[in-house]
Amino acid sequence: MEKLNYEVLKKSGYTGYILENAPEKILQFGEGNFLRAFVDYWFDMSNEKVGWNGKAVLVQPIAPGLAKQINDQQGLYTLYLRGRENGEKVDRKRVISSVSRCLNPYEKADYDAMMEVAVSDDLEYIVSNTTEAGIVYDPACRKDDCPPSSFPAKLTQVLYKRWQAGKKPLVILSCELIDNNGKELEKCVGQYIEQWGLEADFKAWCGECTFCSTLVDRIVPGRIKDAAEAAKMDEENGYHDELIDVGEVFGVWNIEGPAWLEDKLPFKKAGLNCIVVPDVTPYKKRKVRILNGAHTGFVLGAYLAGFDIVRDCMHNEHIKGFMNKMLHEEVIPTLPLDKDDLENFAAAVEDRFNNPFVDHELMSISLNSTSKWKARNMPSFLEYIEKEGKLPVCLTMSLAAYIAFYSTDVQELTDKGLVCKRAKGNTYTCSDDRWALEFYWAHRDDSDAELVHAVLTNEQMWDQDLTKIDGVEAAVLADLEKIRTEGAEAAFASCL
Template sequence: METLNYKVLESTGYNGYILKDAPVKVMQFGEGNFLRAFVDYFFDIANEKAGYNGKVKLVQPIANFPQMADWINEQEGLYTLYLRGSEKGRKVDAKRVISCVHDCVCPYSEGKWDEVLALARSEDLEIVVSNTTEAGIAYTQGDSQFDQVPPNSFPAKLTRVLYERYTAFKGAADKGLVILSCELIDNNGKELQKCCNNYAKDWNLNAAFIDWMNSANTFCSTLVDRIVPGRIRDPKEMAALEEANGYTDKALDVGEVFGVWVIEGPDGLEDKLPFKKAGVNVMVVPDVTPYKKRKVRILNGAHTGFVLGAYLAGFDIVRDCMHNDTIRGFMNKMLHEEVIPTLPLDKKDLEEFASAVQDRFNNPFINHELMSISLNSTSKWKARNMPSFLTYIEEQKKLPKCLTMSLAAYIAFYSNDIQERTADGLICKRPAGNTYKIQDDAWALDFYYAHKDDTAAQLVKAVLTNTQMWDQDLTKIEGLEAAVLADLELIRTEGAEAAYKSCL
C-alpha cells in the first residue's frame, strides 16, 4: 500500500478539505501527537472556515526522534487525524486529513538550523507555537551560545530566532510575532519570556533588541485541554483503517473530540488570530487563571475525587465508572454542588464544562485506568480538591459531603491492608483480594507504612495533622476529624460504593 501524500490522497477519492499551497505563517516548536491533534487541527479549520491560508512549519525541539520529521516530510505534511469520544451521550468517530503542515525540520541535522533562521526572516511569518514538555521552558546559565548550531534549550532557540527577525527587519515594530506557549506549567508564556530575556543578557545582545523583543512581540500564556492518546496501538485496527483509507500513514494521530484552547492576550489579539472567525473552541481572555482553575478543579478534581474509592469498589477504568449510577452520581454531586459554587466564572459556562466531563470520561475509545490516575494522589488531592474543599467550608460554613468523603477514600486507598513497602511503592490489598501498588513521593509512602498498624482513629488524626501533606493542621476545621473517621469506617465496613451512595 502506498504512503500518504497529495497524489495518493487524490487517487483515493478523498473529498474533505485540503490546502496544498500556502505561505508558511506559523513556526511550531514541537512535532508530537498533542500539537498535531490540537493546535494544527485548529489552524487547519481556520484555513477552511476563515480563509487563513497559512501553513505551519514544524521544528523538532530535541534530536531524539528524527524519524518523525522523515515521516511527515515523506507524506508532504499530510496526516490523518481521528477525533473520537462521546458528545451528549452519542459516540463520535470523526476523520480529517490535516493539510496545514508544510514540513518538519530537525535543526540538529546539517544545514537545517539555517532553514529555521530563514523562516525567521520571512515576511509571511506571524505566529510561533510551542509545546516542548514541562521541562522545555527552562533557563540554564551558560547552557547555550548565541552562535551554537542550534542553541540547546527551546528558549535559547527562540531568542536566536527573534534576533534574526529583528536584524532582518531592522527592528520594525510591526514585524513582531505572536508567541503561543502550550507547555503545561503555570504562566507558560511569561516564564518563556523571562528565559528569553536571560539569554539575551547572557549573549550581550543590544538593549534595542531586548526592547523590541518585549514590546513588538506578544508572549501569551495559554491553557490547553484535549486528551490525545496519539497512535493506535492495535495492529489489526490500524491495518483496517489503512485499508479503508487506501494508504499507509506513519503520522496518523488520535485525540478526543473535546478540545479548548484559552489564550491570555491583549485587546485586539482575538481579531488578529484566525480562530474566532473559524468558529473553533479557542478564546482570547485577559487572564487565563480562572480557566486553569476551572480545568484543575473540575476535570482533574473529578478524577482525583472519585477514582480512589471507585478502585476500592472494584472498578478499573474511568468509562465503567460512568456506567454506574452511584459513582457517576457521586462525581456529579461533588462537581455541581460543591466545586462549581467556589469558582469565579460564569455559572452556565461552568455547568456546561462539568457536563462535558461526564462525556469525556465516558469516551468509548479510551481505556483510562484508575491506577494510572492514582499516581501521586497526595499532592493531587492537595492541588485539585483541597482548594474547593476549603473555599466551600469558608463560604457555606459546613463540610462538603462528597469532598469530605473523597478525602476519606484517599486515606482508605493508601491504607487498605498494607502488605509491604517496596523500593518504588507501597503494596496494599484490595477488598476483592488482589494487591495493588501505590506510587507517590517516598515520604508519603513511608508515612502510611509507618502507620499501617494504627486504628482508624489514630490514622485519621495522623493524616489530618500532617502539615507536610496539607501545609496546615486540618483537625482545626470544626467537625472534620469526626466526619472523615466516620466516612473511613463506612468505606472499610460497607464498601466504597455504599459509602459514596450515602452522600447522595
C-alpha cells in the same frame, strides 16, 4: 500500499478539505501527537472555515523526532477525533493539511532553513509545546550554538535573526503544561539577551512581541499502538499513514493576551472553542478543580469499589452520581467564572470520561494522589467550608477514600511503592512521594481513629492541621469506617 502524500490522497478518493499550497505563517516548536491533534487541527479548521490560508513549519525540539516521516508524507496525516458529544458517540476522521514540512535543526541545512523562516514576511506566529521541561534557562547555551540545546535559546536566536532583518514582531503561543508558560518563556529569552550581551534595541523589540500564556485542554492518546488496528485504518483509507493521530472530540484553547489578538487569530471567526482573555488563571482553575479534581475526587474510592477504568465508572449510577454532586454542588459554587460556563464545562466532563475509545486506567490516575488531592481538591474543600459554613459531603468522603486507598490491607513497602490489597482480591501499588508512602507504612497498624488523626494533622501533606476545622476529624473518621465496613460504592451512595 502507498504512503500518504498529496498524489496518493487524490487517488484514494478522499473528499474532505485539503489545502496543498499556502504561505508559512507559523513556526512551531514541537511535532508530537498533542500539537498535531490540537494546534495544527485548529489552524486546519481555520483554513477551511474562513480561508485563513496558512501553513505551519514544524521544528523538532530534540534531535530524535518525526521530521523524516512528516516530510515523507508532505506534512499530511490522518487525525481521528473520538469520544462522546452531548451523550452521542462520535468518531470523526480528517486529513490535516496545515503542515508544510518539518525541520530537524540538529542538521545544518535544516538549522539554516529555520533561520530563513525566521525572517519571512509571511511569519506571524510561533507556537510551542516542548513538554514541561522545555521552558528552562540553561546557561550552557551559547549565542553561536547551531543549535543550542534549550528551546528558549533557539527561540532567542530566531527572534534575534528576525530583528536583525528588520521584520515585524511576532505572536508567541506557549502550550507547555506549566503555570504562566508564556511569561516564563519571555523571562528565559530575557536571560539569554543578558547572557549573550545582545543589543538594547533588540530587547525593546522583543518587548513588542506578544508572549501569550495559554491553557490547552484535549486528551490525546496519540498514535495507534495496535498494529492490526493501524493496518485496518490504512486499508479503509486507501493509503499507508505512519503519523495517524488520535484525540478526544472535546477541545478548548484559552489564550491570555490583548483584546486585539482575538480578532487577529482566525479561531473566533471559524467558530472554534477559543477565547482570548486578559488572565487565563480562572480558566486554569476551572480545569484543575473540575476536570482534574473530578478524577482525583472519585477514582480512589472507585478503584476500591472494584472498578478499573474511568469509562466503567460512568456507567455506575452511584459513582457517577457522586462525581456529579461533588462537581455541581460543592466545586462549582467556589469558582469565579460564569455559572453557566462552569455547568457546561462540568457536563462535558461526563462525556469525556465516558469516551468509548479510551481505556483510562484508574491506577494511572492514582499516581501521586497526596499532592494531587492537595492541589486539585483541597482548595474546593476549604473554600466551600468558608463560604457555606459546613462540610462538603462528597469532598469529605473523597478525603476519606484517599486515606482508605493508602491503608487498605497494607502488604509491604517496596522500591516501587506501597503494596495494598483491595476487596476484589488483587494487590495494587500506591505510587507517591517516598515520604508519603513511608508515612502510611509507619501507620499501617493504627486504628482508624489514630490514622485519621495522623493524616489530618500532617502539615507536610496539607500545609496546615486540618483537625482545627470544626467537625472534619469526626466526619472523615465516620466516612472511612463506612468505606471499611460497607464498601466504597455504598459509601459514595450514602452521599447522594
